[in-house]
Amino acid sequence: MSALERLGLAALHRLDPEVAHGLALKALRAGLAPAPGPVTSERLKTTLAGLRLPNPVGLAAGFDKNAEAVAPLMRAGFGFVEVGAATPRPQPGNPRPRLFRLSADRAAINRFGFNNLGMETVAQRLSRPRGDGPVVPVGLNLGANKDSADRAADFARVLERCGPYCDFATVNVSSPNTERLRDLQGAEALSALLQGVMDARATLPRPIPIFLKIAPDLTFGDLEDLAAVALERGVDAIVATNTTLSREGLTSAQAAEKGGLSGAPLFEPSTRVLARLSQVTRGLVPLVGVGGVGSARQAYEKIRAGASAVQLYTALIYGGLSLVGEIVRGLDGLLERDGFASVSDAVGTGREAWLG
Template sequence: MSLIERAGLALLHRMDPEKAHGLALRALRSGLAPLPGVVRSDRLRVRIGTLDLPNPIGLAAGFDKNAEAVSALGNSGFGFIEVGAATPLPQPGNPRPRLFRLPQDRAVINRFGFNNDGAEAIARRLAAQPCDVPLGLNLGANKDSADRAGDYVKVLECCGALVDFVTVNVSSPNTEKLRDLQGPAALRALLARVAEANAALAEPVPVFLKIAPDLDNSELDEIAAVAEEAALDAIVATNTTLTRDGLTSPHGDEKGGLSGAPLFDISTRVLAKLAARTKLPLIGVGGIGSAEDAYIKIKAGASAVQLYSALVYEGIGLAARIATGLDTLLEQDGHASVADAVGLETARWT
């Protein structure tokens, strides 16, 4: 980490977390943050569906909810980025405070509640900002919607032509009863409606599904079966967790979704269990803070990974450091590509 980045993080950590996050986005958008550019190598290239990723390190949804800094983030070392979640109508989300740092645990708790400017505003920003890497949008539903499945369709219809992939988010713990959509009947119906809307686009896009880590084996069986039936392009494992085991930070009992280092083992076990249940590509998310973490996820079954919370503690340059470090780890183990390492240690986590 550079001295400039270290100083910037020290300043941000003196501020309220949500205000600091907003300032970081403004710094990215204004060009004040030094950016490393896209990390590329033949060894790191990954293909998921129709997407060609220059490297497998992605930015998870939630960092740039409103697509405010797309161009800058696409030049920050990531191989792909995901913005949102977007809902059809703007909504303020849950009352503040709703974002909490847990520095002793290298973790974050949030209970944002899909706060965003709405699909139309996000679409305008997507149209105005080029991105050097594949760009995705996380689809969400309004809190008070009478037809949540219809909300996903509306966002896809509004923004689908402006992105390279979309993620159906049925796993946020901060919108009441949203996780009910992970049940097989509800999920099957939702994905059918999304598929119909996607097919109607001039150029259909890959569709991913993001699931929760708080699922048992039978629930994973059902999700894997429905996802394969729907011919999804990938499953994103996982969103934040409701568990609080072993936390030591003062804010550890706050309500919301927990992300960061404590999620690593939980999410990796779910990832590996899915790898044993489906041949669909998997994107590993949860607790990644180093090249070694990313490599573990890949060997557990992930074709690519995403991160977010670690940026709070390591800065925006972390993505490039992880990608470069992963390239080295793959080379040391004699792998010519990321694909060579995918799933080599799935059994360790199941």
């Protein structure tokens, strides 16, 4: 991290977290953030559900909810970028304050509630030319309006509108901040929802991969049911995991705030879920590891636990955007150290250590 980036982060941390987040997006759009382009090597190049990635480290949804900074994020070193979540209609989300830094835990709690400008604005922004910079896959996280009469149908509506401008889309039924949204992870409800999304995909001029994002707070039986539905409906990848409702081991004063916890404390529980899911799915569907990734070692652990690629977000609050390149270069070194010729060769090689 440069001295300038360190000063910038220190200044942002003196502000309200949501205000700081907005300023960070403005800085990106103004070209004030590092823009090294995607870091890559022959070891790092990989595929995810048919998508060609220069490296397996992606940006998780939530950082750029409204597709404000797609082009600069494509130049930030990520191998792929996910924006959103977008809902059919704009919605303000939950009242402020709704984002909390837990600096002592290198974590965050949010209860945003799918605040976004709606699918029309997001579709217009995704349809814009992205300049002459690096081309990395850009996906959209699909959400549902809080007051929708048919939340399951909302996911298909957003896909129909925005799908022509995305390289993949993620069905997000795992946010803890929209009441009863996680009920859609039940086998029967999820099956019907995914069928609607797949029907919507069939209408797109260019069919795109569909990912499913799950919660970390699931039993082994829940995971088995969910995996069976995902495989039956032809989901192209499963993202494990979203934020957690657990507060185990936290020391920060704001640990009792309601919402989803992300960051360092999520690394171990989300990686255990990832490993179990890898065991249950038997390699039949690729997995994306999310939760607590803040270093090359942690990205590598996710891959060895069964992930074909990883995503991060909260770690950027503490490590800045230059962290992306540090993680990718460090991951390349770890793969080389252990004799792996490619990312795919390392996937799942350390899974058993997480299954105890």
